[in-house]
Amino acid sequence: MQLDRDDERILAGEQGETKQKMLGLVIALGKVFGAERLVPVRSVQVSGASYKTIGEYGLQWLTSLEGKAVIPAVLNPIGMPRTRWQEMGVDPDFAEKQQAVVAAYERLGVRLACTCTPYYLYDTAFGDHVAWSESSAVSYANSVIGARTNREGGPSALAAALVGKTACYGLHLARNRKPQLAIDVRADTRDWSIATYGALGYHAGKLVGNRIPYFRGIRPDRDQLKALGAAMAATGAVALYHVEDVTPEAWKYQYDTGGLEQITIGNRDVGEAFSEIPVDAVALGCPHCSPEELAHLASLLKDRRVTKPLYIFAAQGVIDANLRSVEIIQKSGAKVYADTCMVVSPVMEQYPSIMVNSGKALAYVPDMCGAVARIGTTEECIRVATE
């Protein structure tokens, strides 16, 4: 693999043992996947931040490291809001461990923004190389923005933050971004919501696995793309997809999909995800809410009161920039929390049944929260939470 003089110095240990090990990790991964060189990355998103998922072993490993991130880096959601964990009812023992994890990342120079939507915090542009971990963020970066990232593990993303580079293989290379199957959606999609796109992704992810699909017949907006990609990354392992006439790289392949496996998805396939089971709590913001989603929720909750627990999750930066919407939402009795989400917070485990508007949450809530999950449109979720 081609290395420059800086890399050689780091490998020789001139910038400390942690950086030496981290560059070694990046290079070793690159060799496994046939990378010929490293590529500088503009930002990093590190998973493995919730104590619920990394546990004591992960915490010990983090505290053993020395070094500082050399490029902007954020964390994936953690198990609780950093400042309002008591209000959310988080167990103090868990909170102490979670704070230790956060402190370890802070010491390593990672910004304490804990979100799966780093694209709302960092200006990420078409063609940028980044090293992001969380599967929905990876899907959004590659598919919606046209940036380039593999799905990094927590340690490899942290390594990229400390050395400023990742190995150039997989989706960093144009030749690996071609569609591998085509999906025709045969349905009237004019009234589709983010929940419907989430349900489409929930179904499609199981058929696609880890391949790159090329969709025809849909016209999702950005929030709907976010929902589609997040769900496909949950039931499958889709890190990049194209949507004809919508996503930024689709035009390259428009006349090139004839020889691919063709799949058809219809209304009935998408409708299978929806059910009418009773609900104990409602949780929205998977992936974390956009400013537009917060504004929509504010319009639905204005002058209403919740009768069931209603949790809404968003990045702190998005909350801070949309305080008027957040104020209206919280006036209804709903709670808007940053830093965490319905899947990684242990607080959600108290509810036997949770309603969501997300195909990804529909896939993860049963295993991660031990709850039955129901998907509905945002409007239906608000109706259930306020009836």
Ligand code: F3S
């Ligand atoms: Fe984000 Fe949590 Fe969903 S990390 S994508 S809100 S499961």
